[in-house]
Amino acid sequence: VFSLFRGLVGSKNLTHEGMQPVLDKLKDHLIAKNVATDIAHKLCDSVAAKLEGKVLGTFDSVATTVRTTLTEALVQILSPKRRVDILRDAMEAKKQGRPYVMTFCGVNGVGKSTNLAKICFWLIENNLRVLIAACDTFRAGAVEQLRTHTRHLNALHPSDKHGGQQMVQLYEKGYGKDAAGIAMEAINFARDLKIDVVLVDTAGRMQDNEPLMRALAKLIKVNQPDLVLFVGEALVGNEAVDQLVKFNQAIADYSSSFNPQLIDGIVLTKFDTIDDKVGAAISMTYITGQPIVFVGTGQTYTDLKSLNAKAVVHALMK
Amino acid sequence: MVLADLGRKITSALRSLSNATVINEDVLNAMLKEICTALLEADVNIRLVKDLRENVRAVIDFDEMAGGLNKRRMIQSAVFKELVKLVDPGVKAHQPVKGKPNIIMFVGLQGSGKTTTCTKLAYHYLKKNWKACLVCADTFRAGAYDQLKQNATKARIPFYGSYTEVDPVVIAQDGVEMFKKEGFEIIIVDTSGRHKQEESLFEEMLQVSNAIRPDNIIFVMDATIGQACEAQARAFKEKVDVGSVIVTKLDGHAKGGGALSAVAATQSPIIFIGTGEHIDDFEPFKTKPFVSKLLGMGDIEGLIDK
Numbered sequence A: 001v002f003s004l005f006r007g008l009v010g011s012k013n014l015t016h017e018g019m020q021p022v023l024d025k026l027k028d029h030l031i032a033k034n035v036a037t038d039i040a041h042k043l044c045d046s047v048a049a050k051l052e053g054k055v056l057g058t059f060d061s062v063a064t065t066v067r068t069t070l071t072e073a074l075v076q077i078l079s080p081k082r083r084v085d086i087l088r089d090a091m092e093a094k095k096q097g098r099p100y101v102m103t104f105c106g107v108n109g110v111g112k113s114t115n116l117a118k119i120c121f122w123l124i125e126n127n128l129r130v131l132i133a134a135c136d137t138f139r140a141g142a143v144e145q146l147r148t149h150t151r152h153l154n155a156l157h158p159s160d161k162h163g164g165q166q167m168v169q170l171y172e173k174g175y176g177k178d179a180a181g182i183a184m185e186a187i188n189f190a191r192d193l194k195i196d197v198v199l200v201d202t203a204g205r206m207q208d209n210e211p212l213m214r215a216l217a218k219l220i221k222v223n224q225p226d227l228v229l230f231v232g233e234a235l236v237g238n239e240a241v242d243q244l245v246k247f248n249q250a251i252a253d254y255s256s257s258f259n260p261q262l263i264d265g266i267v268l269t270k271f272d273t274i275d276d277k278v279g280a281a282i283s284m285t286y287i288t289g290q291p292i293v294f295v296g297t298g299q300t301y302t303d304l305k306s307l308n309a310k311a312v313v314h315a316l317m318k
Numbered sequence B: 001m002v003l004a005d006l007g008r009k010i011t012s013a014l015r016s017l018s019n020a021t022v023i024n025e026d027v028l029n030a031m032l033k034e035i036c037t038a039l040l041e042a043d044v045n046i047r048l049v050k051d052l053r054e055n056v057r058a059v060i061d062f063d064e065m066a067g068g069l070n071k072r073r074m075i076q077s078a079v080f081k082e083l084v085k086l087v088d089p090g091v092k093a094h095q096p097v098k099g100k101p102n103i104i105m106f107v108g109l110q111g112s113g114k115t116t117t118c119t120k121l122a123y124h125y126l127k128k129n130w131k132a133c134l135v136c137a138d139t140f141r142a143g144a145y146d147q148l149k150q151n152a153t154k155a156r157i158p159f160y161g162s163y164t165e166v167d168p169v170v171i172a173q174d175g176v177e178m179f180k181k182e183g184f185e186i187i188i189v190d191t192s193g194r195h196k197q198e199e200s201l202f203e204e205m206l207q208v209s210n211a212i213r214p215d216n217i218i219f220v221m222d223a224t225i226g227q228a229c230e231a232q233a234r235a236f237k238e239k240v241d242v243g244s245v246i247v248t249k250l251d252g253h254a255k256g257g258g259a260l261s262a263v264a265a266t267q268s269p270i271i272f273i274g275t276g277e278h279i280d281d282f283e284p285f286k287t288k289p290f291v292s293k294l295l296g297m298g299d300i301e302g303l304i305d306k
């Protein structure tokens, strides 16, 4: 007779079996929100491991306990362990008499050049002078795309508003040339002209394309940029994992140095196109442990935001 | 393509049926789980995957069925029917007609590969001695006209566009009119990238479509796309009359399963796939032969209902 009342008054230990149905549901939920399947698995496993054997609070259900723990884990993943402070670091570089160099890399068509232009706008709004290095010497129209942005940006910030100084310049050598070499020339050019920041645009490339990945590694090795930004689109599904693993690996392997540079941060683009399917943010930060430095939320210069981890997790768990 | 890559996994999952001495609910569930995991890893839309699982389960009634062989065949054929449904919308793609203008409009999300693929398609027809040309109706993206111009010039394809006109409707209409008069047979119109969340961009797409009355609208989809594809593809189809799909960037690691939901959402077949950045990295895609090749793999031959 007493066993009838046990569930009410006694405390209950969480078991793997007890949590499984809830975890399965949550896993499918994460996948539907575009978290990579493998990462959705791992997240749910880690929640199970964390909770197994714990005592369930009197008023808590298994479902809410699991949800809460998962939510916390997600916030944790998205909370940067390291703050990337570009403006501060750029000022620091300026004091040392050298330009601050940022390189943008990623697969084809994700928004490298456009978000480079948005970041350029943000930099000049903060009164830093910028040199854009046109190191995509492959894709048709890549140079003209950057030239157009340079023109628009200078029109928005004319030199007479900045003590006669031109705020953005383009360094380009047309098509077909070696990207690493152009980046180096651009950095030297910026140093000579005391330009504050160099933004290096690179051609899109597939993570499995070995010659192109080697070329990127070379560009990074030779020029040692202050910041290597990986640009990934929020639309990407399971590929997010493979892209980041292989870009990191390639930069490390081919650079053949003892202390290879890796991806320092992520630009998450096209965030305006995915409604609440925000899972790519989780996949990308989970894999790299690096912060999402910028979020692209549209096609104009002001569509650049910083990540709101809480809001993303809220959309994810909704 | 996802299904081709999945072939091996599916074969092995199905083989678990042949190896099992009794085929019961557990065996079926284990096999379905394996297949569904593989599909999800390839970015196939989770709803489509769930449908597939339910539909296969619905076919099989363990109480009613007799012999093992019968069960096995029924399960295998049910799985295949569902897989085929993913790539085959059951409609035929528009076929251009020689000797008359065929107007083809490209639409799709930002950066999916429209401009690159436009030139590939024009070049494909050019090589087959069609009179093909390109119209750049993207007035939004920086450098869009230069991009198309450089691609077209390299491939010796006549093109039309403008550095000063800002209205894509005007350019599209003027370009199409001009090339029609000149007797071109394949007139391909490139448009800006857009997404459903920005209504004005969708409205612009409709206006271009109304102005040029395309014979075929091609929705260009990137193979790396994940779960967001379905809603976008559906929205494009609701706004304009999408008739075909091209999946790009299949030269990478991506299996293109996310892009497959565009087939279901637009009820349109895949007609070509893009396999690289160069003009030749382009292959016709024929649903039926693809499917029969898939079905012809290994010991799964002849499983579909004859």
Ligand SMILES: Nc1nc2c(ncn2[C@@H]2O[C@H](COP(=O)(O)OP(=O)(O)OP(=O)(O)O)[C@@H](O)[C@H]2O)c(=O)[nH]1
Pocket: A106, A107, A108, A109, A110, A111, A112, A113, A114, A115, A136, A139, A142, A202, A203, A204, A205, A269, A270, A271, A272, A273, A295, A296, A297, A298, A299, A303, B110, B111, B141, B193, B195
């Ligand atoms: N909606 C939306 N579109 C974006 C965003 N960022 C970039 N785009 C669009 O995506 C398309 C591709 O952008 P690009 O900057 O050319 O991409 P990329 O990575 O430089 O491309 P490649 O150099 O060819 O590899 C353009 O149409 C951009 O306007 C964003 O945050 N939101």
Ligand SMILES: Nc1nc2c(ncn2[C@@H]2O[C@H](COP(=O)(O)OP(=O)(O)OP(=O)(O)O)[C@@H](O)[C@H]2O)c(=O)[nH]1
Pocket: A108, A109, A139, A204, A206, B108, B109, B110, B111, B112, B113, B114, B115, B116, B117, B138, B141, B144, B191, B192, B193, B194, B248, B249, B250, B251, B252, B273, B274, B275, B276, B277, B281
């Ligand atoms: N690897 C690979 N890259 C491709 C393929 N198709 C296109 N690309 C690349 O993808 C990027 C974007 O292609 P675009 O043709 O500019 O895309 P789009 O849809 O016209 O872009 P928007 O006009 O900005 O919307 C470019 O770097 C292309 O070279 C492909 O099949 N494989």
Ligand SMILES: [Mg+2]
Pocket: A112, A113, A114, A136, A142, A201, A202, A203, A204
């Ligand atoms: Mg670019």
Ligand SMILES: [Mg+2]
Pocket: B114, B115, B116, B138, B141, B144, B190, B191, B192, B193
């Ligand atoms: Mg384009």
